[in-house]
Every structure is written in structure tokens, then in C-alpha cells.
Amino acid sequence: MRVTSHCVNHPSREAGQRCRSCRKWLCDTCFKRYRGRVYCSRKCQIIGAVRDAFDRTIIFARRPLHSAWVIAVVAGASALLISAIGIKLAELVEVSRGIESPRPVSEKQVEISAEIIASEDGIRIELQGPPGTRVLLFRDGVPLRVVTLDVEGHASSEDLDLSSGEGSLRIVPLTSTGIELVVPTPTATPTPTATPEPLPTATPQTTPASRADASSIDPRMVPTPLVAPPVLQLVQDAGPRIAITFDGNASTNRTAELLDLLQQYDLKVTIFVTGRFIERYPSIVRRAVLSGHEIGNHTYSHPHLTTYAKNQRHRLLPEITKKSFQEELRRTEEAYVKTTGRPMQPLWRAPYGEENRTLRGWALEMGYLHVRWSSLEGASLDSHDWVADEHSSLYKSSKRIMERLIQFPKLEGGIILMHMATEREEPPWQELPAFLEALEQRGLQPTTVTSLLEASPTWRTWLRRAEERHRGVNGD
Numbered sequence: 001m002r003v004t005s006h007c008v009n010h011p012s013r014e015a016g017q018r019c020r021s022c023r024k025w026l027c028d029t030c031f032k033r034y035r036g037r038v039y040c041s042r043k044c045q046i047i048g049a050v051r052d053a054f055d056r057t058i059i060f061a062r063r064p065l066h067s068a069w070v071i072a073v074v075a076g077a078s079a080l081l082i083s084a085i086g087i088k089l090a091e092l093v094e095v096s097r098g099i100e101s102p103r104p105v106s107e108k109q110v111e112i113s114a115e116i117i118a119s120e121d122g123i124r125i126e127l128q129g130p131p132g133t134r135v136l137l138f139r140d141g142v143p144l145r146v147v148t149l150d151v152e153g154h155a156s157s158e159d160l161d162l163s164s165g166e167g168s169l170r171i172v173p174l175t176s177t178g179i180e181l182v183v184p185t186p187t188a189t190p191t192p193t194a195t196p197e198p199l200p201t202a203t204p205q206t207t208p209a210s211r212a213d214a215s216s217i218d219p220r221m222v223p224t225p226l227v228a229p230p231v232l233q234l235v236q237d238a239g240p241r242i243a244i245t246f247d248g249n250a251s252t253n254r255t256a257e258l259l260d261l262l263q264q265y266d267l268k269v270t271i272f273v274t275g276r277f278i279e280r281y282p283s284i285v286r287r288a289v290l291s292g293h294e295i296g297n298h299t300y301s302h303p304h305l306t307t308y309a310k311n312q313r314h315r316l317l318p319e320i321t322k323k324s325f326q327e328e329l330r331r332t333e334e335a336y337v338k339t340t341g342r343p344m345q346p347l348w349r350a351p352y353g354e355e356n357r358t359l360r361g362w363a364l365e366m367g368y369l370h371v372r373w374s375s376l377e378g379a380s381l382d383s384h385d386w387v388a389d390e391h392s393s394l395y396k397s398s399k400r401i402m403e404r405l406i407q408f409p410k411l412e413g414g415i416i417l418m419h420m421a422t423e424r425e426e427p428p429w430q431e432l433p434a435f436l437e438a439l440e441q442r443g444l445q446p447t448t449v450t451s452l453l454e455a456s457p458t459w460r461t462w463l464r465r466a467e468e469r470h471r472g473v474n475g476d
Helices: 042-062 067-096 255-264 275-280 282-290 322-340 357-365 398-406 428-441 449-454 457-474
Strands: 032-034 037-039 113-119 122-128 134-139 142-148 154-157 169-173 241-248 270-273 294-297 415-419 445-447
Touching (some): 032 042, 241 449, 255 282, 270 275, 282 322, 294 322, 294 449, 322 357, 415 428, 449 457
Parallel strands (some): 270 294
Antiparallel strands (some): 032 037, 113 122, 134 169
């Protein structure tokens, strides 16, 4: 009888194979064969190969060796040792003579996209590329300054004097072998304040800023003229408050029980729903609204937006365009207004957490501020309550979920992610009352996302901006 379990990566699938190194269960799409053995990853494959080599060495060492083999091995090892010593001595002699042996340096090609945006406030340059990359700006062959891309791979240079007429602007990525030139910045143009202000849309002029041809730059990755908001996942200056959020997409299994529990404890939360959810379960949506919960946009069809599932990087998928993405938000808004007679909150959450600066900018044009869940120091306020397979390594009981959440390094200003429906025998929110009691003991107030942002001087400005855009786009 073949022994099976559930795949560690796909809990809903049966697994009939186990990794030879880590012994994890794998389904048919997750395992890889190497020399007739099953592994889950390249790392485990290397460990298995080393283990096989070690086993063969032990077996070989136990066999009696002929004296001729011993002499040959010793002679070969001695020759290698003498050669290594000779090479090292030669290097020392060259160094003592002041001669430095040239070593080839391989430089990785760096692609930077750039855009010059003109508005009533002046001219600015928007840069996009690998995070941490430093670029040197030239104007007609004259170096202007060095700009470093932030952790999201973005930089904006708004204090350069480009008002002297037409000319060429060259942007060169700096490498470890390059020479960094720092040129004093002209002081004639005042530096704008940190408070984000709407900027008029201008005709973009894309400048190729890498050794690659300009046609290789993905125009969808060029920052929008409307400044994109930063990542919203932990509100540091909101005081002793914490936001509890729920996502709704395909099912309402036991959702009525959840709404009953929230009403019993007079707890107001933020719920992100898809357009399909609204159309399928309008009565649930209306009940949530009448109970005082706020509703945010979760796109219409819950699509993947970036390549994170494939390569752990948030690059736009080829089929995701500005038009298609904004249509997802618009259809959900229309379904909600038709169902409730009122507009949604100016908030949205990306399906699977797949978002980037470009998507946040496109969403803000529609009047939505992206809301992620909190993560800090390797911990997360993602409850993983959607995992119903008890054989999965991600599965945690309701009690363990709440214990894990309360142990988060910084609960003040945090954003918790849970889900409206569940396939578990015991609902994941079963221990929510104990969690609320633990929050009260710590002096923390559970609240909605908008209330959390209203209490934050930093994020209040972004919320106001989203509300203004939302009213303008949706006419509410």
C-alpha cells in the first residue's frame, strides 16, 4: 500500500513523494528527480549529493588498498601542494616588486528607467530600477549629482536646475569599479516639502538610462505623474490602536457566525471584498455595512498582479495594464454602489498581497490607498487562517493563531489580516474574544483602518488625498 500525505506547498493536494534530504511531503508538481532520487529544492539536491559522495567515500575507505594506489595518491597530493605553494610564492614576489596582477571585473548590467515630468511647479526626474542602485546624472556632459534608489527601487530628483533650455540628460548607473562624482546642487530652485501634492499630468519623455537599448524598458514600470503612496503596513504614529481587517472573495461559509461575534462584542472592522463577492452575496455585504463595518476594494476577480508566485519579485505580469487594473477596481465600486447605494471607502488590498509602486500609483489615481498587513522582524500579522488542511506546516489552531498575533513585536499601529469565510471544523476566530481581552490588558484599542489613519499625522494626509480623488472619480 502506497503511503500518502499532503503536499507542504499545496495543502489541498495529496503527496506520494518525500524529499530525500528534508523528508517533506511533495505532490507531483513539486518534486524534482536527480539520479533517481526525489528532492524538493536545489538546496536539498546538493545536500543529497554531498551525502551520497560521503557514503561512497566511507565504503571506499573500508576496502583494502593496494600499495601502488597509496603511493600514487600521496604523490598526486604532494604535487598539488607544491604547485599551490609555488603559485603563492610567485604572487608574493610580484607584489614585492610593486606589480599588481590585473584581474578582470565582471559588471552586472543594470537597467534603469527614467522619466522627465514637467508641471507648473517645475521639472522633476522620476527614476526606477534595482533597489540601492546609485546613478550619476549628467547635463550636456556635466555631472549634476548622484541619486540612490530607495528600497522600492524608486528615486525622484526635484531640485535640479533644468530650466536653461533644451539639452541632453544622461543617467549612468554606478558600479563598484566606477568613480562617484558629487556635484553641488543648485540652490536657485527651492526643495518641495515632503507633503504630497497632486501634480498635473504631463507628456512623459522617457530617457534610456542604462547600457541596454531604450526599447527594452517596460513602459508600464515608468512611475505615474501622480506620486504613488509608500507601503502602508504599520502605522507607527497612530497611538495605542490596532486595525483588524477581513478579506472576502469566493465563499461565505460561516461568515454569518463571524458577523454575529463582531456584533456581540461591538467590534467594528475593515472588510475588503471583491466585486464577485458583492454580486454573489449582496445580503452579507449589506448586513456588514448596516453593522458599522467599513468596506474596501479587493479588485473584481481577485487576479494575480505580479510575478511574486514565480520568482519572489513584485514585477507586473505581462497581462496587467493600467486599463485592466483600474477596470478591476471600477467594476467592484460599481457593484458595491448598486448593492448598498453608497460609495466604498478609499481603500484597497491587492489579492495575495501582490503589489508594487506602479500599482499603488494607478490605484491612487482612482482614489484608493493600498492597505497591507503588518510585518516586522520576521513576524507577521497575517493570521494564515485560510489554511484548513491540518497536515500543512502553515496550519495553526484558533488558539495558536491568536497567541501568534499577540506576540507580534509591535502591535501599536498594526494591521491584522483574517478572512470572512473558513473551511475549518472550528472557525479561526473562535478565540477572538480572548485576543480582544489581551489587547485591552495592553491598553490597545481595536479599530478600523480609516480610524487608524485618521489618528496618524503621517498617513492622514494620504487618506485625505485618496478621499479627494475618490470623490472626483466616482462623483460621490
